Amino acid sequence: MAIDPRNYDLDELRAASVGQPSLGGRDDWPEAWVDAAADGDESAATDDDGDPGRPTAAVAFETAVTRDLAALDGEAVGRPYLPALPASLPAEALLFEWLEFLVLQGGHESAADALDFYERVGWLGSDAAEMLDRYLAGLDDPRGDAASGLGADDHRVSLHYIARLASCSQH
C-alpha cells in the first residue's frame, strides 16, 4: 500500500537527510554485514525472571544480555573470551556495530579506555584488543557523548558483543 507509513522507502529518506553517519549506514554495508546484523536483531523471546522489585525493561535488558552470554558458559571457554577477532564479514559487521556503540555512548577516548579495560580483565586477548584499537583509530562520530562516559550497562552491552563474536569464532 503506497501510503502505509510502515512501508516508507528508507533509502530515499536517508538520501534526503542531512549528513551521513560517520560509520556508514546499513545501506553502505556489504550484504553479509546486513544479514549478520539482522540475525542479531531477531533475538528470541525473553523469560521474565519475575523479580517484582526490578523494572520490567531492565529485566528484559539483562535477560537479553544473559541469553547471549550463555554461549560463553561452556567448559571449553576460558579467558580471554575473545583471543582474536574472527575473520568473516558477519563478524566484521558486528564489531563495527559494537565500536559504533562505544563511540556514540562514551566518545572516542572512553571507547579506547574500555578496550584496554576489557583486555586487562580477560574479556579480550591482546591480538583482539590490538586489532580493535586499530579499527577504533579510524572511527569517530561527532554525536559521541564524551561527557557521560561508559557505565555498567554499557559494559554489559560490550560483553554481549564479545559473546557474539566469540560465538562467530567457534563456528
Place this chain on the structure above:
Amino acid sequence: MSEADAETEADPEHEEAEAGGDGDEPIPIGVKLGSTRTVITIPEDDGFRTIKTLTCLATYEDVITGEEKVLYGEEAATEYPDRVQYTLRSGLPEDESRAELTSTFFEEVIRANDVPEDSAVVYAIPTIDNERGLENLQSVIEGSSIGEALIRSYPESLCGSVPALGDGLEAVDDIFVTVNLGSTNLEASAYRRGEQLIPFTTGAVTGNEVDRMIANYVEEETQGRVNIDNTTAREYKENHADFVDFEPFTDVIQQPGGGSHEFTIERSVMDAVDEYVDDAVEEIANAFLPELANDYIKVYQLALDRPIVLTGGMACIPGIVAEFEERLSEELQREVEAVAPDEPAKSAAVGAQRIAERLVAADAY
C-alpha cells in the same frame, strides 16, 4: 466557507524552503490529518504558513438556493455543535462514508486556504494496524487536488520528532525513542537512522479518554449539578491543564429551566491529566521498552541515554514533559531525559514539510 486558523511565521533557518517559488519546482508541503486537528505547513515568503483546523465538518442547506453548503473546523464545531462530524475520530477513516466525509473536509481546507496543487506532499500518518482504514485514507489522499508532483507518507512519530532533534533532518541520522501522546492513540517507536523499530500503539491511553474523564470528574466535583460534553471537556483541558501553574477556574452553564449556574473546577482537569501521565508512563516502561530491550539491546541502551521525544497534542500541556521525565525515571530506576518540539501539535506537519523539502531538493519527484 470556513477559514482555518492560519498563521505565517518567519523561519530564517529555512529560507531555502522557498522551493517552488521560482515556478520550476513543486512546493514542498507537510500534512498531518489528525483525529482532532489537521495541520498543513506550506513554505511562503521567508518562512512558513501553517494551517491548523479541527478535523470536522458540518453541512447545512442554503435557505435561498437550497444548495448544500459545507462548514469545517472551528466554525462548524461552534455553529453546528448538534451535527458536526469529526471524520477521523479513530485516527483513520473507518468506512467509505467516513472516507467521503474526510475527502470533503480536506478539499474544503485546501480550497479555502489556496493550498497549491503543484506540490510535493508528505503526509504524517499514525502507525495503526488497520488495513481498511489505511486504504480509506489512501483514497482520500489520492483523490485530493494537492501533491501533483509527489506524495509520500512517513510515520507520524518520525515526522513529529524531526523538529525536536534539530533544524534539519538530524532525526533521520539519529537513534532515539519517541512517544506520540495523541488524541486517539499512544504511540511509541525507536528509530535507528530513519528505520522504525518496535512500533507500539495502544488505544487505552489517549487524549480523548482524558476528555471523557474530565467530563465525569466535573460531574462528581459539582455533585451532579454540571454535565459537560467531551468537546467542552477538551476545551477545559486545552485551556486550563497545567502541571506548572494550574489555577482553579470558573464557568457558567445555562440551566434548562432558565437562569444560569456558576461553578468552579479545582480538581477535575488535573486529576484526569495526572492519571493520564501515570498510564502513559506505565505503558512505555512496562510494555514498549521491555520489548525494545529484548530485541535491540544496543538501540535500547543508546536511546535511553538520549532524550526521549514527546509529540502529539497532549504534549502541549505545560509541564507535562518534565512530569513524564520524572515519573519514567522513577519507574525505570534510571535517569532519562524527555524533550518536546516547541509546538508539539504542529510538529508532525513541520517535520513532514522538511522531508518534502529535501525530497524536492533531491529531485525525487
